Amino acid sequence: MASVSMTINGKAVRANVEPRTLLVEFLREHQRLTGTHVGCDTSQCGACTIHMDGKGVKSCTVLALQCEGAQITTIEGLANGEELHPMQAAFRENHGLQCGYCTPGMIMAAIDIVKRKGHDLDEHVIREELEGNICRCTGYHNIVKSIAAGAKAMRGHAGLQQAAE
Amino acid sequence: MNAHLSRRAFLQSTGALVVAFGAADAGLAQAPGSAGAPGRVLDPARVDAYLALHPDGTMTIYCGKVDLGTGLRIAIPQMAAEELGIGLEKINLIEGDTALTPDQGTTAGSTGIARGGVQIRQAAATAREALQRMGAERLGLAPADVVATEGEVRPRNGGAGIGFGELIGDRQFALKLDAKAPLRNPDDYLLVGKPLRRPDIPAKVTGTHLYVHNLRVDGMLHGRIVRPPAVDAKLVSIDESSIAHIPGVRVVRIENFLGVVAEDEWDAVRASRALEANWETRDTLVGDEALRQSMQAGPFESDEVLLKKGDARSALASASDRLRSEFYWPVQTHGSMGPSCAVADVRDGKATIWTASQGTHRFRFAFAHFLGLPEDAVRLIYLDGAGCYGMNGHDDAAADAALMSRALGRPVRVQWMREDEHRFDPKGPPQLLALEGALGSDGKIAAWRTEMWIPKATASLPNVPLLGPDAAGAKQPMGISTGLISQNASPPYGVKNVDVLAHWLKDAPLRPSNIRAPGKIANIFAVESFTDELAAKAREDSLAFRLNSLEDPRGVEVLKRAAALLGWQARPSPGPGGLGRGIAYVHYKDNENYVAIAMEVEVDRPTGAIHVRRVACAHDCGLMINPDGVRSQVEGNILQTLSRALFEEIKFDRKGVTSADWASYPILTYPDVPELLIDLVQRPHEPPLGAGEASAAPVAAALANAVHDACGIQLRTVPFTRERVRTALSGEGKSG
Numbered sequence: 067m068a069s070v071s072m073t074i075n076g077k078a079v080r081a082n083v084e085p086r087t088l089l090v091e092f093l094r095e096h097q098r099l100t101g102t103h104v105g106c107d108t109s110q111c112g113a114c115t116i117h118m119d120g121k122g123v124k125s126c127t128v129l130a131l132q133c134e135g136a137q138i139t140t141i142e143g144l145a146n147g148e149e150l151h152p153m154q155a156a157f158r159e160n161h162g163l164q165c166g167y168c169t170p171g172m173i174m175a176a177i178d179i180v181k182r183k184g185h186d187l188d189e190h191v192i193r194e195e196l197e198g199n200i201c202r203c204t205g206y207h208n209i210v211k212s213i214a215a216g217a218k219a220m221r222g223h224a225g226l227q228q229a230a231e
Numbered sequence: 232m233n234a235h236l237s238r239r240a241f242l243q244s245t246g247a248l249v250v251a252f253g254a255a256d257a258g259l260a261q262a263p264g265s266a267g268a269p270g271r272v273l274d275p276a277r278v279d280a281y282l283a284l285h286p287d288g289t290m291t292i293y294c295g296k297v298d299l300g301t302g303l304r305i306a307i308p309q310m311a312a313e314e315l316g317i318g319l320e321k322i323n324l325i326e327g328d329t330a331l332t333p334d335q336g337t338t339a340g341s342t343g344i345a346r347g348g349v350q351i352r353q354a355a356a357t358a359r360e361a362l363q364r365m366g367a368e369r370l371g372l373a374p375a376d377v378v379a380t381e382g383e384v385r386p387r388n389g390g391a392g393i394g395f396g397e398l399i400g401d402r403q404f405a406l407k408l409d410a411k412a413p414l415r416n417p418d419d420y421l422l423v424g425k426p427l428r429r430p431d432i433p434a435k436v437t438g439t440h441l442y443v444h445n446l447r448v449d450g451m452l453h454g455r456i457v458r459p460p461a462v463d464a465k466l467v468s469i470d471e472s473s474i475a476h477i478p479g480v481r482v483v484r485i486e487n488f489l490g491v492v493a494e495d496e497w498d499a500v501r502a503s504r505a506l507e508a509n510w511e512t513r514d515t516l517v518g519d520e521a522l523r524q525s526m527q528a529g530p531f532e533s534d535e536v537l538l539k540k541g542d543a544r545s546a547l548a549s550a551s552d553r554l555r556s557e558f559y560w561p562v563q564t565h566g567s568m569g570p571s572c573a574v575a576d577v578r579d580g581k582a583t584i585w586t587a588s589q590g591t592h593r594f595r596f597a598f599a600h601f602l603g604l605p606e607d608a609v610r611l612i613y614l615d616g617a618g619c620y621g622m623n624g625h626d627d628a629a630a631d632a633a634l635m636s637r638a639l640g641r642p643v644r645v646q647w648m649r650e651d652e653h654r655f656d657p658k659g660p661p662q663l664l665a666l667e668g669a670l671g672s673d674g675k676i677a678a679w680r681t682e683m684w685i686p687k688a689t690a691s692l693p694n695v696p697l698l699g700p701d702a703a704g705a706k707q708p709m710g711i712s713t714g715l716i717s718q719n720a721s722p723p724y725g726v727k728n729v730d731v732l733a734h735w736l737k738d739a740p741l742r743p744s745n746i747r748a749p750g751k752i753a754n755i756f757a758v759e760s761f762t763d764e765l766a767a768k769a770r771e772d773s774l775a776f777r778l779n780s781l782e783d784p785r786g787v788e789v790l791k792r793a794a795a796l797l798g799w800q801a802r803p804s805p806g807p808g809g810l811g812r813g814i815a816y817v818h819y820k821d822n823e824n825y826v827a828i829a830m831e832v833e834v835d836r837p838t839g840a841i842h843v844r845r846v847a848c849a850h851d852c853g854l855m856i857n858p859d860g861v862r863s864q865v866e867g868n869i870l871q872t873l874s875r876a877l878f879e880e881i882k883f884d885r886k887g888v889t890s891a892d893w894a895s896y897p898i899l900t901y902p903d904v905p906e907l908l909i910d911l912v913q914r915p916h917e918p919p920l921g922a923g924e925a926s927a928a929p930v931a932a933a934l935a936n937a938v939h940d941a942c943g944i945q946l947r948t949v950p951f952t953r954e955r956v957r958t959a960l961s962g963e964g965k966s967g
C-alpha cells in the first residue's frame with residue numbers, strides 16, 4: 067500500500083492504495099465517483115476521460131499514484147450546484163446521447179478540445195479531435211452538434227470553468 | 232439517484248408503491264408463477280398491471296419493456312399521458328422489474344412501442360373510459376358530456392372538474408384491459424408526435440445516472456470471472472498460491488466455472504489476472520477463414536421453402552440470360568461500449584438480481600432453474616447498462632453474479648473485462664445467400680430465387696443458454712437462438728416467379744443471439760444489391776427500376792423522398808467515376824416500416840478506402856410518438872450498420888475469438904461519419920411501429936450499390952475492407 071494525495075473536484079483527498087491501482091478504479095471505487103465510466107480497460111474507447119491538471123486524460127491509462135499533488139476534475143465536478151456546465155447543458159439541449167455510457171468521457175474530452183482549440187470549432191476539427199472517443203450507439207451527429215454549441219457557450223463561462231479545475 | 236443505496240432503501244424505493252387502482256378484486260388471480268410484490272397485479276390482461284393512479288393525482292406506469300437508450304422512457308409516458316389525459320409531470324415509470332411490471336415480452340425486435348407502448352395505451356384508454364363514467368356520475372352528467380383532460384374529468388361544456396385522484400379516492404374497482412376501449416383521435420393529440428425531452432438525460436450528463444455498473448449494495452463483493460483460453464474448455468486444476476499475495480480474495484470454482492471475489496474491485500481484477508489455472512482445451516471451432524465454405528457443407532437440420540410464387544426454376548432455366556451472385560455476412564459482436572455487469576443477491580431461499588437484461592421476465596425462469604429456487608422467489612430488476620442492440624453479455628454477467636452470490640451467501644457484483652465482452656458475448660450469426668435472377672422482355676425482374684445458408688434457431692428454446700450455468704454444470708435447455716433471421720429475403724417488386732429456400736444449418740460457430748435487425752441486414756444487403764445488379768443488366772437507373780415495379784404507395788414515397796434528399800440523378804450504374812450513389816429499400820419484415828436509403832460515396836482506388844460522404848434516409852414508421860427519439864434511432868441504425876458493413880468481423884481460430892479488443896475489432900470513428908439527411912414521415916392515422924431496427928436493413932446494400940456506381944465493383948462480402956476493395960478493383964467487374 068502506498069499513500070497518495072490529490073485534489074478531486076476541488077476537494078483534498080488522501081488515501082492508501084495498492085501501487086498498481088488505476089486512477090479510474092480509484093475514482094469509481096475509492097471515491098465513489100461512478101460518473102467516470104470504464105469501457106475497455108485498454109485505453110481504446112475514451113469512456114473514462116477526466117481532467118488532470120486541466121488536461122484531458124484517459125483515467126484507465128494513469129495510476130492513482132501518478133496523480134500525487136494533481137488537480138483532478140471528473141464529470142461530477144463540472145456543474146455548479148444545480149447549474150450545468152455549458153458543455154453538459156449543450157449535450158442535454160442537443161440530445162447528445164442515447165444510452166449515455168460514453169457521454170461522461172465525451173463531455174470531458176469536449177471541454178479539453180475547447181481549451182486547446184478555442185470556442186469556434188468547426189465540425190471537422192471536432193471529429194478529428196474526438197477520434198479516440200467511440201460511441202457504439204453512434205449518436206455522433208448530435209454529439210458533434212452538442213460540442214459545437216457547448217464550445218460557444220463556454221466563452222461566457224471562463225470563470226466557472228476555472229473554478230471547476 | 233444516489234449510486235450507493237442500502238439494499239433495503241433500494242427495495243423500498245421501488246417496492247413500496249401503493250396500488251390504488253383496483254387493489255381488491257376477489258377474482259383477480261395472478262397468473263401462475265408470476266407472484267409480484269404485495270398488492271401488485273401482474274396479469275397482462277388487467278389494467279392494474281400497467282397503471283396505478285394514486286390519490287394525490289399522480290400515476291405510476293409499470294412497463295415490462297425497458298429503455299435501452301432508445302427513448303422509451305419518454306415515448307411510453309407520452310402515449311399513456313395522452314390517452315388518459317394527464318400531465319407528463321404526474322407520471323412515474325417503472326421498467327422491467329419482475330416483481331412490479333407485467334411480462335410484456337423481451338425488449339427486442341423493435342417492439343417497445345409497437346407492442347409494449349400500444350398495450351399501455353390501451354390500458355390508459357380503458358382507464359379513461361372508467362374514470363369518465365365515474366366522473367360523469369359525480370357531476371350528474373352523461374358520460375358523453377364529460378372529457379378527461381389534465382388529470383381531471385370535466386364537463387365538456389366547461390366548468391369545474393374532478394381530479395382523477397379524488398375520483399379514485401378509496402373506492403376500488405378492477406378493470407380488464409378492454410381491447411375495444413376507444414382511442415383518442417390523433418388529430419387531437421397534444422403530447423404524442425412532439426419531440427419531448429427524455430427524462431434520463433440530465434443525470435446522464437452529470438454522471439449521476441444509476442447504471443447497473445454504479446449500483447453498490449450493502450455487504451457486496453466484487454467479482455471477476457476467470458475465462459478459459461478456449462470455448463468448451465475443461466478446468467483441470469488451479470493453483471491458489473498464485474494469488475496468495477492478494478489479501479482477502481476468495482475463489483469460486485464450480486466445475487468449469489471459475490471466478491474470484493474480493494471486497495475491493497481492484498483486488499478482484501488483479502486476482503483474476505494472476506490466478507493460475509490449468510485448462511484442457513480442444514479445437515472445436517471451424518475458424519473464421521473456413522466458415523463460409525463450411526456453411527454450404529452442413530450439417531443441415533432441414534431445407535425449407537419459405538416462399539414460392541409461380542415457377543422460378545423453370546422461368547430461370549428458360550431465361551436466355553440469368554445472373555447468380557453470392558453474398559456473405561460474417562459473425563459480428565454487439566460491441567457494447569460498456570462491459571456487461573450485474574449485481575446479484577442470492578441467499579435465504581431468495582434471489583434479487585439487478586441486470587441490464589432486455590428480458591427480465593424471460594430470464595426469470597432460467598435463473599430460478601439453475602439456482603434451484605421456485606420462480607416466485609426470484610426477482611430480476613432492470614437497470615440501465617451500456618446500449619446492447621440485442622442480447623450481449625448482460626444476462627451472462629447476471630448469471631455469473633448469481634452463481635457466485637449463491638456460493639458465498641453475499642451479494643456479488645460482476646463486471647466483465649473488455650476481452651470477456653469481445654470473446655464471450657453471444658454473437659450475430661453468419662449468413663450466406665445465393666441469388667439467381669433473370670429479366671423479362673419488359674425489362675423487369677421475371678424470376679428470382681433466393682437460397683440461404685443460415686443457422687436454425689432451436690424451436691421453443693426459452694432463452695440463449697447462459698455461459699456461467701453451462702460451465703458450472705447446471706442443467707439448462709441448450710440450443711441456438713438467432714432472432715428471426717430469414718425475413719426480407721425476397722424482392723418486394725411484384726416479381727411473378729419467386730422461390731426462397733432456406734438450408735437450415737444445425738450449428739452456428741460461437742454462441743449466437745439476436746443482434747440489431749436480426750438477419751434482415753444481411754438479407755436486404757443481398758436482395759437489394761442483386762436488384763441493382765439486375766437493374767445494371769437492364770441498363771436502367773436503379774431508382775427507376777424499383778419504382779417501375781413497386782406498387783405500395785408508402786414504399787414509393789420513401790424511395791422518392793430519399794432520392795430527392797440526395798439529389799438523385801437518373802442514369803444507369805456504374806456512373807462515369809468520381810462520386811457514386813446507390814439506393815436501397817426495405818418494407819421491414821414485409822409488414823412493418825418503410826425505409827429507403829440513398830448514399831453517396833467516393834472510393835480511393837490506391838488505398839481501397841471507401842469514404843461515405845452523405846446518407847439520405849426516408850423513414851415511415853407509421854405514427855411517430857416522439858420524432859426526436861425516432862431520429863436518434865435512425866441515425867444510430869445508419870451509422871452502426873455502416874460500421875458493421877465497412878469494418879466488422881469477429882475473427883476466431885479453432886479455439887475461440889481472437890479479435891478481443893477495439894484494435895482488432897475496429898468500429899466506425901468520428902472521422903468516418905458521413906453527413907446524414909433524414910426525412911421522417913409522420914402518419915398520425917397509422918399504427919405506431921418501432922424505429923430501433925428497420926433503418927439498419929437497407930444500409931449495406933445502399934453502400935454496396937454506391938460503390939458499384941462509383942467504380943464498377945460489386946462488393947458481396949462484408950466487411951468492405953480496404954484489402955477487399957483493392958482486390959476487387961484489380962479484377963474489376965468480377966469481384967466479390
Ligand code: FES
Binds near residue numbers: 103111113114126127
Ligand atoms: S476505459 Fe479508458 S479508454 Fe476505455
Ligand code: FES
Binds near residue numbers: 163165166300
Ligand atoms: S450513447 Fe451509447 S455508447 Fe455513446
